[in-house]
Amino acid sequence: MPADSGTGSGPAGRADGRARPTVELHRHFEAGLRPDTIARLAQRHGVTEVRTRKGVVVPRADPQDPASIRQYYRGIAEGFGRPDGFSRFADSFGLPLSVLRSIEDLEEAVFDQLVACAAGGSLHTELRGSPYTYQEQIAASVEEIAAALVRGVDRAWTERAVSGTFVLAFSRQKGLPGPGVVPEGGQARRIAELAARLHQDDRPVGLDIAGFPEVPYPPSRFADAIGPAREAGVPLTVHSGEQGRWPDFADAPPSLIVEAVECLGARRIGHGTSLAASQTARDCVRDHGVAVECCPVSNALMGFVPVAAHPLPIFLEEGLLVSLSTDDPLMFGPFTVAEAFDAIAGPLRLDSSALLTLTRNGIESAFVTDARRTLLRERLANQIRINH
Numbered sequence: 290m291p292a293d294s295g296t297g298s299g300p301a302g303r304a305d306g307r308a309r310p311t312v313e314l315h316r317h318f319e320a321g322l323r324p325d326t327i328a329r330l331a332q333r334h335g336v337t338e339v340r341t342r343k344g345v346v347v348p349r350a351d352p353q354d355p356a357s358i359r360q361y362y363r364g365i366a367e368g369f370g371r372p373d374g375f376s377r378f379a380d381s382f383g384l385p386l387s388v389l390r391s392i393e394d395l396e397e398a399v400f401d402q403l404v405a406c407a408a409g410g411s412l413h414t415e416l417r418g419s420p421y422t423y424q425e426q427i428a429a430s431v432e433e434i435a436a437a438l439v440r441g442v443d444r445a446w447t448e449r450a451v452s453g454t455f456v457l458a459f460s461r462q463k464g465l466p467g468p469g470v471v472p473e474g475g476q477a478r479r480i481a482e483l484a485a486r487l488h489q490d491d492r493p494v495g496l497d498i499a500g501f502p503e504v505p506y507p508p509s510r511f512a513d514a515i516g517p518a519r520e521a522g523v524p525l526t527v528h529s530g531e532q533g534r535w536p537d538f539a540d541a542p543p544s545l546i547v548e549a550v551e552c553l554g555a556r557r558i559g560h561g562t563s564l565a566a567s568q569t570a571r572d573c574v575r576d577h578g579v580a581v582e583c584c585p586v587s588n589a590l591m592g593f594v595p596v597a598a599h600p601l602p603i604f605l606e607e608g609l610l611v612s613l614s615t616d617d618p619l620m621f622g623p624f625t626v627a628e629a630f631d632a633i634a635g636p637l638r639l640d641s642s643a644l645l646t647l648t649r650n651g652i653e654s655a656f657v658t659d660a661r662r663t664l665l666r667e668r669l670a671n672q673i674r675i676n677h
């Protein structure tokens with residue numbers, strides 16, 4: 290058994306211990322590792338220091354002690370208001386990356402995370418990440434790394450009947466050829482080719498364009514590079530409209546979201562908060578049946594939009610296919626969608642029927658086969674019957 294499965298009796302569950310059914314589509318793999326998993330991997334590999342992404346040792350933090358890890362990340366979350374809040378957050382990815390040392394670690398950690406999410410109520414969970422990032426610590430090809438991530442998904446399904454999908458990501462700032470970009474030619478083409486090779490009709494993988502900042506890297510620049518994935522039928526999600534700041538969202542204009550839909554055929558948009566600034570863009574997203582992966586706790590902590598001003602209720606009212614995710618739970622706090630919902634329900638005046646709509650939307654916009662989608666609808670119906 291994974292050491293850290295079984296969150297259903299925590300805040301994610303109800304008073305009677307039954308977890309509320311959810312779906313999670315936007316969860317970064319390394320930032321979704323639980324402190325117990327990190328400690329176990331640190332013990333396995335003899336990692337005794339917490340280091341930042343830049344290699345600086347963090348004083349008084351013990352990577353083999355889950356309590357110490359939790360305390361470290363509480364400090365990161367509380368520090369978001371400081372001028373160096375964002376760089377401390379980005380640096381804090383150093384810890385989970387430092388304990389993922391082998392192909393076997395990747396497969397096991399994907400498996401464990403999917404099983405733990407299922408125990409917390411998630412009917413289907415999509416993890417995402419860049420093989421190039423994991424390659425910094427693992428002596429293996431990006432092909433071997435991507436295959437291990439997908440094997441973790443396959444094992445969760447065959448051994449535990451836990452539903453998941455892996456979404457292979459690349460950073461937009463490293464996606465295209467340019468000074469200092471490795472590999473030569475950029476990561477976008479290589480990851481798109483990898484996704485095309487791993488994608489199967491009966492077991493999809495997804496593709497994600499991620500990274501900061503958005504404006505210098507508009508979606509249209511990647512149209513050619515991701516061609517192999519598009520031709521193979523790999524579904525695409527794009528981090529877009531995340532970095533716009535409330536109330537005008539000028540730092541990531543909604544036109545970028547429209548461009549991701551119209552130029553790249555994005556099936557989902559990661560965050561999409563800038564849609565709040567444009568009825569035209571919201572209409573475009575809804576009319577194309579494009580889904581929005583909202584992560585309000587992340588958006589609030591990063592300083593983009595306060596929870597109480599988040600447009601998620603507008604998206605729901607207008608019938609957008611919006612779902613709820615945690616984004617980087619290790620850094621932001623709530624580890625399950627149910628916990629994230631509890632954090633936003635009060636400020637946004639959402640009742641339990643909203644959570645059910647978010648879950649239904651998640652099922653309808655998951656990167657899964659038709660057969661899996663039918664099964665997920667049945668599992669949701671069964672869960673609703675049991676909970677009542």
Ligand SMILES: [Zn+2]
Nearest residue numbers: 317528559616
């Ligand atoms: Zn994200």
